[in-house]
Amino acid sequence: xxxxxxxxxxxxxxxxxxxxxxxxxxxxxxxxxxxxxxxxxxxxxxxxxxxxxxxxxxxxxxxxxxxxxxxxxxxxxxxxxxxxxxx
Amino acid sequence: xxxxxxxxxxxxxxxxxxxxxxxxxxxxxxxxxxxxxxxxxxxxxxxxxxxxxxxxxxxxxxxxxxxxxxxxxxxxxxxxxxxxxxxxxxxxxxxxxxxxxxxxxxxxxxxxxxxxxxxxxxxxxxxxxxxxxxxxxxxxxxxxxxxxxxxxxxxxxxxxxxxxxxxxxxxxxxxxxxxxxxxxxxxxxxxxxxxxxxxxxxxxxxxxxxxxxxxxxxxxxxxxxxxxxxxxxxxxxxxxxxxxxxxxxxxxxxxxxxxxxxxxxxxxxxxxxxxxxxxxxxxxxxxxxxxxxxxxxxxxxxxxxxxxxxxxxxxxxxxxxxxxxxxxxxxxxxxxxxxxxxxxxxxxxxxxxxxxxxxxxxxxxxxxxxxxxxxxxxxxxxxxxxxxxxxxxxxxxxxxxxxxxxxxxxxxxxxxxxxxxxxxxx
Numbered sequence: 273x274x275x276x277x278x279x280x281x282x283x284x285x286x287x288x289x290x291x292x293x294x295x296x297x298x299x300x301x302x303x304x305x306x307x308x309x310x311x312x313x314x315x316x317x318x319x320x321x322x323x324x325x326x327x328x329x330x331x332x333x334x335x336x337x338x339x340x341x342x343x344x345x346x347x348x349x350x351x352x353x354x355x356x357x358x359x
Numbered sequence: 360x361x362x363x364x365x366x367x368x369x370x371x372x373x374x375x376x377x378x379x380x381x382x383x384x385x386x387x388x389x390x391x392x393x394x395x396x397x398x399x400x401x402x403x404x405x406x407x408x409x410x411x412x413x414x415x416x417x418x419x420x421x422x423x424x425x426x427x428x429x430x431x432x433x434x435x436x437x438x439x440x441x442x443x444x445x446x447x448x449x450x451x452x453x454x455x456x457x458x459x460x461x462x463x464x465x466x467x468x469x470x471x472x473x474x475x476x477x478x479x480x481x482x483x484x485x486x487x488x489x490x491x492x493x494x495x496x497x498x499x500x501x502x503x504x505x506x507x508x509x510x511x512x513x514x515x516x517x518x519x520x521x522x523x524x525x526x527x528x529x530x531x532x533x534x535x536x537x538x539x540x541x542x543x544x545x546x547x548x549x550x551x552x553x554x555x556x557x558x559x560x561x562x563x564x565x566x567x568x569x570x571x572x573x574x575x576x577x578x579x580x581x582x583x584x585x586x587x588x589x590x591x592x593x594x595x596x597x598x599x600x601x602x603x604x605x606x607x608x609x610x611x612x613x614x615x616x617x618x619x620x621x622x623x624x625x626x627x628x629x630x631x632x633x634x635x636x637x638x639x640x641x642x643x644x645x646x647x648x649x650x651x652x653x654x655x656x657x658x659x660x661x662x663x664x665x666x667x668x669x670x671x672x673x674x675x676x677x678x679x680x681x682x683x684x685x686x687x688x689x690x691x692x693x694x695x696x697x698x699x700x701x702x703x704x705x706x707x708x709x710x711x712x713x714x715x716x717x718x719x720x721x722x723x724x725x726x727x728x729x730x731x732x733x734x735x736x737x738x739x740x741x742x743x744x745x746x747x748x749x750x751x752x753x754x755x756x757x758x759x760x761x762x763x764x765x766x767x768x769x770x771x772x773x774x775x776x777x778x779x780x781x782x783x784x785x
Contacts (some may be wrong), residue, residue: 286503293624318611
């Protein structure tokens with residue numbers, strides 16, 4: 273079982289979460305070229321190793337969070353922006 | 360796994376009833392199915408990935424286009440990736456006309472493959488049933504059946520009574536949470552021995568002169584002036600006019616080396632197999648609603664597959680969530696299997712694209728071609744992909760049959776939307 277460190281609920285079973293994947297910054301829709309827009313929609317780095325990703329705690333606090341996960345081992349760590357958030 | 364290969368030597372002879380008898384009587388050892396070679400300083404074509412796609416490309420390059428200055432590189436052993444981890448189901452009852460035409464060509468090649476390769480690939484045309492548990496999926500199946508029929512593919516919607524007749528063990532009552540309302544029946548579908556397909560292509564490609572290099576990892580791709588120049592490997596640098604990326608789950612890592620970005624994400628797909636029992640399951644049974652597909656192998660084992668894991672990963676470790684979910688879904692379909700034991704489970708890496716269709720053909724780097732994005736449907740497309748990629752390399756033009764699968768479709772916004780791509784929804 274993989275545990276996701278939710279900053280608000282603590283470590284919880286990954287089955288409670290929805291995986292949203294690598295954060296992709298949304299370009300300005302009025303200024304972006306079609307290539308930039310397609311890149312935003314479809315291109316991801318698909319890293320093999322540690323990376324940052326977004327998850328949504330759909331069966332818990334229903335809040336979005338960031339985690340660091342190594343995609344070759346599935347080892348998960350809290351994202352630095354959330355470290356210290358745990359109550 | 361078995362290591363196959365021997366040092367450069369005479370080509371192995373043909374397999375025949377006579378050779379079987381001779382080896383049986385004399386007890387003489389069989390020669391290795393393919394040879395090992397020293398790496399050349401350069402090849403005309405270097406194919407990265409020694410699975411069914413890469414090996415089929417090498418084979419059809421030699422057979423159809425007389426191009427034999429070809430190397431196939433694999434960082435592990437041949438067929439150790441998706442080609443040896445899929446559930447070996449073949450079918451062509453897709454949703455889009457492009458998909459149907461493409462996969463039907465593959466099925467045609469699979470039908471003649473044993474004779475073509477002189478290797479028993481054990482294709483068993485058992486028929487293929489995709490179950491509908493809702494009005495919506497029944498409607499999609501009628502749509503698929505009509506598209507299939509227009510392309511000359513044998514495919515039709517059948518009712519629960521026909522499902523029961525084809526698979527007596529299936530629960531067609533209204534007891535389950537998702538009762539069976541009908542099914543898409545596709546008689547030409549079936550299962551095949553996936554390792555034999557890999558070994559058959561490897562042996563035939565070797566026979567025609569291609570070099571197969573196992574345990575050779577590509578560590579870099581040399582590109583200059585917008586053109587591919589060669590690859591760097593753990594076994595030395597190799598110059599090449601054409602480099603083909605046929606690496607499935609690792610596709611983006613290899614494409615990144617050439618500076619080409621692919622709209623691909625890697626997800627594991629798990630599968631499992633039970634202990635062998637007497638033959639009772641005549642057809643392949645698939646349920647999209649229950650996320651499961653079942654077939655019985657020639658050995659009597661039941662092979663189960665499911666949908667991809669819920670998050671991207673390069674880890675092939677199995678999970679208990681998968682086993683639990685699989686067991687509950689299978690027992691919804693066939694309650695009488697409750698006392699069967701699982702022998703093992705495993706995972707393969709799927710290179711998923713946004714539109715569930717593959718990416719084939721040239722890229723922005725001259726001479727660097729891709730045959731990737733094969734997701735959960737790559738094995739059944741092996742022969743036609745090899746044939747089309749070989750033509751693409753030999754002629755420098757993209758064959759019509761794969762023209763809609765180009766990498767440029769994403770920039771143009773012309774996605775395919777092959778919802779029938781995987782029988783099980785994602």
